[in-house]
Amino acid sequence: MSDAEERLAELWRATDAPPRDLAFxxxxxxxxxxxxxLIDVAGRVGVGLVAVAALLVFWPxxxxxxxxxxxSLDAAGPVLAAVAVLGAIMIRLTRPAGESVLDMEDGxxxx
Amino acid sequence: xxxxxxxGELVAAARRGSQGAFREIVERHxxxxxxxxxxxxxxxxDADDLAQETFLTAWSGLWRFRQQASLRSxxxxxxxxxxxxxxxxxxxxxxxxxxxxxxxxxVACPDRRLDLAAAxxxxxxxxxxxxxxxxxxxxxxxxAADTLGxxxxxxxxxxxxxxxxxxxxxGDQDE
Numbered sequence: 694m695s696d697a698e699e700r701l702a703e704l705w706r707a708t709d710a711p712p713r714d715l716a717f718x719x720x721x722x723x724x725x726x727x728x729x730x731l732i733d734v735a736g737r738v739g740v741g742l743v744a745v746a747a748l749l750v751f752w753p754x755x756x757x758x759x760x761x762x763x764x765s766l767d768a769a770g771p772v773l774a775a776v777a778v779l780g781a782i783m784i785r786l787t788r789p790a791g792e793s794v795l796d797m798e799d800g801x802x803x804x
Numbered sequence: 805x806x807x808x809x810x811x812g813e814l815v816a817a818a819r820r821g822s823q824g825a826f827r828e829i830v831e832r833h834x835x836x837x838x839x840x841x842x843x844x845x846x847x848x849x850d851a852d853d854l855a856q857e858t859f860l861t862a863w864s865g866l867w868r869f870r871q872q873a874s875l876r877s878x879x880x881x882x883x884x885x886x887x888x889x890x891x892x893x894x895x896x897x898x899x900x901x902x903x904x905x906x907x908x909x910x911v912a913c914p915d916r917r918l919d920l921a922a923a924x925x926x927x928x929x930x931x932x933x934x935x936x937x938x939x940x941x942x943x944x945x946x947x948a949a950d951t952l953g954x955x956x957x958x959x960x961x962x963x964x965x966x967x968x969x970x971x972x973x974x975g976d977q978d979e
Contacts, residue, residue: 697975704920704974705940710838717838717852718830721859722823728860 811875819866826866829875830859836876836941837883843936844887846921854890858883877943877950884933884952891929923973927966934959935966 710717748755811832817825837858841851861882862869869878924932933952937943938959943951949959 695971695975697971700974701920701939701970705843708839708842708920708940710835710842712835713831714834715831717834717855718827721830721856721863722827724856724860725823725826725863728864 812871815866815869815875818863826863829862833876833879834859837879840880840933840936840941841883841887843920843924843940844884844933845890846925850890854883854886857886861886873950874947877947880937880941880943880951881953888929920974923970926973927969930954930958931962931966931969934962935970938963939967939970 811829814825814829814832818829834855838852838855841854841858842848845851845854858879862879865882869875873881924936927935930952934948934954937948937951938945945956945959945963948954948963949956952959954962
């Protein structure tokens, strides 16, 4: 082997990286973790934007339906209240005298 | 848990999301990738940064790896494409700011790595890469052809001519 060849071989060895390098592997892992986090954040932001856009698009229709539902409740409200009051009076009247809803001695609920 | 032994098994495990498998891939092949980049780029710091980017690209594109090529060829091919992009961007920057980089040949430095860097810079890109892979990294001619996407005959001639030029350059420096 000539002097130049020996020198060349020596120079190749001088530019070699170490066979195992945990620090380098950890740096790569850190970059991957950062990339994963960015993907996660981008995904969440994307889903949020799609949800907001959908809400904006469907807002008039949604508002109309909510209004209609609330309107129907307005009409049904007095009827439901009257039924509830009537039910309470009926229960009160059909209960035998001296019986209470809660038996205070053992603390358990009775029908 | 013991990690799978072959590159193919490691790739399969990494594709399923095993971080340990990908770490093993990095540890196993970082020497080849970093060595290749250190020999083809002038700046060792650039080389290690680019090696990290190479593995990051490999991680996100692992599904593209086909078993026909060896894993280290595939990784070095990514590294090679990145190094070409970096060289092009350096060239553009030099043109934009009209700055002249001091040629390595003109730097009187006793560090022998600079001798090699200077000698390698004399070679054209493809020739330098072929020499760095086959003579510096111990790749076979076929592996280097896979990595650089060049015909086998071209690789053989690049290595032969590049070696002769390097030996001549190193011999000249002794005089």
